[in-house]
Amino acid sequence: MNKIAAKLPSAGQDSFVRKYLMRWEAILFLILIIVNVFNAIISPYYNFTGILGATRDFMDKTFIVFPMAMVILIGEIDISVAATVALSSVMMGVTYNAGNGVPMVVAILIGIGTATLCGFINGLVLTKFKELSPMIVTLATQTMYRGLAYVILEDQAAGSFPGWFQYFGWGSIGPVPFILICFVVCAVIFTLIINKTKFGRRIYAIGNNREASRFSGIKVEKTRLIIYTLVGFMAGITAIFLTSRMSSTRPNIALMYELDIISMVVLGGISTSGGKGRISGAIISIFIVGLLKYGLGLVNISSQVLMIIIGLLLVISVMTPNVAGKFKEARRQRMLHDKLSIQQK
Amino acid sequence: MTAKQDKSIVRSLSVARLRDIGLVLFIVILSIFIQFRNSQFLTISNLNNMLINACIMGILAVGMMMVIITGGIDLSIGSTLALSGMSAGLFVRDNPDAPVIIAVLIGIAVGMAAGFVNGLLVGKGGVLPLIATLGMMNVYRGLTYIIAGGAWVSAHQMNDGFKAISFYNILGINSMIWIAAIVFLIAYFFLNYTRTGRRVYAVGSNYEASQISGTNVDNIQILVYTIMGGVSGLSGILWVSRFASAQGDTAQGFEMNVIAACVLGGVSITGGSGKVPGVALGTLLLGILRNSLPLLKVSPFWQDAIYGVIIMIAIIVNVMVKRTVDKRNLQRRHI
Amino acid sequence: MKNLKRVLAIVMVTALSLSILAACGGGGKKSNDYALLSKSTGNPYMEKQAEGFKEAVAEFEGNAIVKFPANPTAEDQIAMITELVSQGVAGIAVAANDYDALEPALKEATKKGVKVISLDSSVNPASRLTHVNQADPVAIGVSLVEAAFDLTGGSGQFAILSATSTASNQNTWIENMKKTLEDPKYADLELVKVAYGDDLRDKSVSETEALLQTYPDLKCIVAPTTVGIAAAAKVITDNGLVDTIAVTGLGLPSEMAEYMVEGGACPYMFLWNPIDVGYLAGHTLKAMVDEKATGKVGDKFEAGRLGSMEVVDATSGDGGTEVLLGDPFKFDLDNIGEWKSVY
Incomplete structure (x- = not known):
């Protein structure tokens, strides 16, 4: 473990992050946890039996x-x-x-x-x-x-x-x-x-x-x-x-x-x-959508607002990594550009 | 190089034309058949009804064609149509004395804004068109319900000027037909005779190449989605005006009809190809089907199934024609 | 890689159980929540029904929950019933999108002690205590046929423009119309077609146009649905046929006001007051929850401003019971002005 850590400087850490933590499934999983916690906070009725029962509705x-x-x-x-x-x-x-x-x-x-x-x-x-x-x-x-x-x-x-x-x-x-x-x-x-x-x-x-x-x-x-x-x-x-x-x-x-x-x-x-x-x-996203709908349904959010939330969730969650990637790409380009200009000097 | 390219363009043009001819033949045969079953079909008043009913689909199909040419798709148009129609309807309800043109502009502006957001998501956000517009479809539909507050705008709440938009005859022809014809003409000139129009095709047929050759691909995408939104807004106005009612669930699922009209008209879903006349024919075919099935006294329970089968036949005939043409072209090249 | 999956799995389980622990507790005392599960969102008729329901619940100081599903489907309603049961509501009044499909879900709710009634469009007797019926379907059938008889001058062709082919209310009414037509009095009245506009504006319009093309001698169109009647009236007006073809049926006054004028397409039509339907449902539900009534024939209870109501055998003849609001109300040129701004 130490060896690996010594071997791999920042670049290696970056790849670890990218490989596992930045993986889409991990982000989705995080969203799922957030949805669960959020639901539990907004509704006193959000409990394990309820969730199990609700799976029938979206399965x-x-x-x-x-x-x-x-x-x-x-x-x-x-x-x-x-x-x-x-x-x-x-x-x-x-x-x-x-x-x-x-x-x-x-x-x-x-x-x-x-x-x-x-x-x-x-x-x-x-x-x-x-x-x-x-x-x-x-x-x-x-x-x-x-x-x-x-x-x-x-x-x-x-x-x-x-x-x-x-x-x-x-x-x-x-x-x-x-x-x-x-x-x-x-x-x-x-x-x-x-x-x-x-x-x-x-x-x-x-x-x-x-x-x-x-x-x-x-x-x-x-x-x-x-x-x-x-x-x-x-x-x-x-x-x-x-x-x-x-x-x-x-x-x-x-x-x-x-x-x-x-x-x-x-x-x-x-x-x-x-x-x-x-x-x-x-598989994770099935539970995200299903539990989010159920949780918001428990506090009787109007289905119109729910439509908007589900739509935005879809678009934003797909867009975020792309935009983040673009920023990273832009920064890389800029750094490359800086390096080149330094070399030219 | 250029000569070769010209030749290939000529060939692809002839394919498109042949396909159009195939579609025309299909429409003619279908019409003759329908006429035999119900002599009311080829009457002026029925054809007029049919064209008017097909207008909204046609206008939307022109926008959809541009989107599909760039390799995209827009599932949110039904919602955009409802949102802009509802916005205009609410404005007319609350300001009965305001000039009608303001309501029209509001509707188109709302549509364009919705389309612009789609374009941003696709062009700048890098979201695939199917996902972006699927998500926004929900958002716009939800917004429509929310701004309406559960109410409808009814006929008696609209002023006569607004209702006249879709019910005004110029030279004996209904204004909706005029509007659709103008949209078709503008689209035809835009796509064939302007540089931007050609870039729309370029983006669809070869994304990387057009990027390298200096076309700003993102901007073209934003442009086509904004146009799509604009025509959806226009359609929303026409819809609300024609049916004299704005409802939250207006045009739900309408996008599928529009996509079907495009593809029947020879627009390739993978992008890069599609012509305005073809889309007009595709719209016409669907319009005839929708108009004639009730006329044929077909049981209402059979209508969907027949509709589906005929679309399927049209698609397959289309492919057969194209295959034959391609084969013949290939043979000619061998000689 | 494998390790990571294991770690992920552990994290997942922990997170889930944590969130569940956080959510424990709640419940216990008797609920004061009364739920109305409507047919669909964004429909003024349904909104008015909900308004009446809320009014009733406010009168007996309950807490009203109103749910509108995004799509008018049984699937959406089943999910919403689960949500309501999880919240431990005292009773549910449902305007069903499907006569049979809600049965298992509503039985499950009943098992958990929730009182279930239906209003507007009913569920089957097995899944409801009683049904709040807006108007006697037999009376609706008779009124509509009588209207067609009157508007055609006693003989000639008329057509029906309905909602979707699976809409149970409309089908019941059309059934009753057909039964009424068997009376020799209406022998000269010919029902040429039942068309379905699916409650869509565009389809209702093209179906009406097809009726006009196919039956040039048509004298009257009866549309027992709010979208259909407005679409038919619009087509008749636009084509300048108000003198030859009359439109009647069941419609919203606000939607129809435009066509119910001197020389308009629709001389009169029928409906009931959706506010009263919702209001009656609220009080009926309260009576069931308080066990003042159990949904048996002969049960009597107080329904606020509507006075004393009685549970009777269902007029639809499905073997269940119902509470009947009254006969359909006739809207004509004289009273449309005051109603068009109400609903």
Whole structure:
């Protein structure tokens, strides 16, 4: 330890700071602590049981955050996720209500299957027509999927699910909500996939340089197809939890979820230009946004102010490191300039 | 070098033109089909309605096109539109005797200010456009609700002059159509015949190169977002005037329609390319769809699905046309 | 690297537990908080309802909490119910965005001792003690059909312009209109289409225009929604069709004042007083919290300036109970002037 310290003068310290403490995840983590402390100060009702209960309210959509992080890591985007959730949930509902005593398990599987198919279709179109931008394709499929949900269910609701189905959204093991446990399991699995597997490395490679990774033998289109299908699959999981929470379904559920999900991913430091960012950041930002909303909700801040706060949080947190970087760059330039002018003298 | 460049420009122009022709054909076929199903479609009064309804989307699409050309995107336009429309509406409500032009200027100024902030965040703050405008979308929407204090501005609270902005005929044509046409023309000249306009394309097609060649990239970005904000402000005025009501939730989600109009019109989402006539056609196609689905007596529950499918077909046809053209060009080069 | 992660994890756990320790305590005594959970933000109708609710709560010296979700969705309302339950409110009155979807959340709240009623648009009977109904849906159906009958001169085509296709209130009213139309008296009245403007200005306008194009013989448009009726009236006025097509329905006086003039598009329309709806909900909730009423048919309680109210079987026929404010109120050219500045 001493040796290292002796070896590394100021430059080394700088790199340590930059490597760990200045890392985006660390800053996010600090923000999370601040949010917690702040919430605890403003509301007497902010306690552990409350937090655990509140996770139920913002966890449903977060299952899509993981595959969305992959999509954004390869420099693309999927806007159709909320519509996929709706279509999947509607399929689940109509299958169960179709009569003839269809078991709920079958309905759930059909729901997941529908969602996976939706994701697969996105992937298929995008890989068959490589020049199409993901934004416009998923914009179109979003209208299609939501439209199909309306075609299927029209102005009706589907529901009266069996009692055990409510366990997904409302059950808990001890004090810990079931949905939170599922979230943690998914978080671990996806963190491992992205950080430890070949597939994960491929995602970063594609995001950093698509052409180069194509030449180096990575099956870019196959990877993209898998990722979009995965988004669909996880949208199916979200549909289960959301449907269970509402114990019924309608074509207009999960409205605007896509923007919430994308916000969480980019707040987590995953850049929409691809290749940069870590999944851990996205996980922390899920809790930042969720707990901030809950905490401010406890003191009944108006939702209008809350909108502004969330918007500013997103913009400022992403901008601050950039601006700080610019200042540093400017200072470096100035110092370089000074040095040069001294040498010239 | 220059000759080669000219050639490539000529080729890319012809691609754009062919794509436009493809879109025109698609629109013509669609129109004939609709006309067969409902003979009211190709009547003067219906076409007039349709154009008026498409005007706001068209005006916004022109702004959005410039933003997308620079490689950006603006998701906050629906909120900006609501904020500026509400500001103007509140002004008209509280000052019924003030000249209408002041309300118009207030609306446009609020829009430009909102756009300028977006531009600053993107240009100077280094925030990616998607994130910056996603965040500001929430901020502007929240502000709209707050300045309105939960109220709407209703028709009877607006003076006749303000309501006439969108309801005034010049040479038998509605003022909104005139305004949209003027916006399209100005954008066309700006992008094709001014140095700044060409720089907008340069920033999008090659960011580094234009930086090195001395274009102030940041300023161009701030400029396009401010223009986008300005046209959103203008649209906000037209919206409030046309529907004679300012609401907090005005135009929520409208940005997606506008982006769709741009991309249908051949604007590449990765930046660098996009033409005003193409965007006009894209807007027209969406306008026809929105106008005709109710006319076709399609069940309201089927409308969204059909809308989505047709957009999808249009996009894919577009790609097919481009691929064929590219292939032919390639063959010609081999010879 | 690994070490750092471990350190991070430890710091995380410590920080969380510290903040939780800091937050311990609170609660205990009986709450005096009465919550209104509205449909959405920035809507004057909802604001007026909240105003009435606050007025009632102030009368019995309670503490009113009013929440407006940012989006008119059940998802937002579920999260807000959790927040209210965490604050230990005594009761929640909810104007539901979805008839069924709030059931688990409201049952959870009931389990924690919170009294739940709905107002304006109801939740299902399983999740509410009672519902505060602004007006009898049957009466609304009859009034609107009667209006169409009157405005078309007894025969001819009319169309309905509704909100979203999933709006439960509107669907109930349209259902009741259709039932009323079965009466032989209205045999010559033809309902040609139910269009949906989604409570969006632009869509309501283009749907109205489509109605005009498709049904040239249309004599009347009935819009049981505030945005729709104003949009329809605007289109009729702009196209100079006030003499051939009449607009009626349910609308806000402030929004409709412009079109309710001599020779205007809308001769008369209906609504109730949203302030009274909120006010009644406040007193009903108080009665439930004090257990003066339990939501059973025949329960009677005092509702401030509205006098004694009685719980009755739900007029919607959903098997639950409700408190009925009264019949829909008719706004016409004579009284619109005084109401347009109220709401």
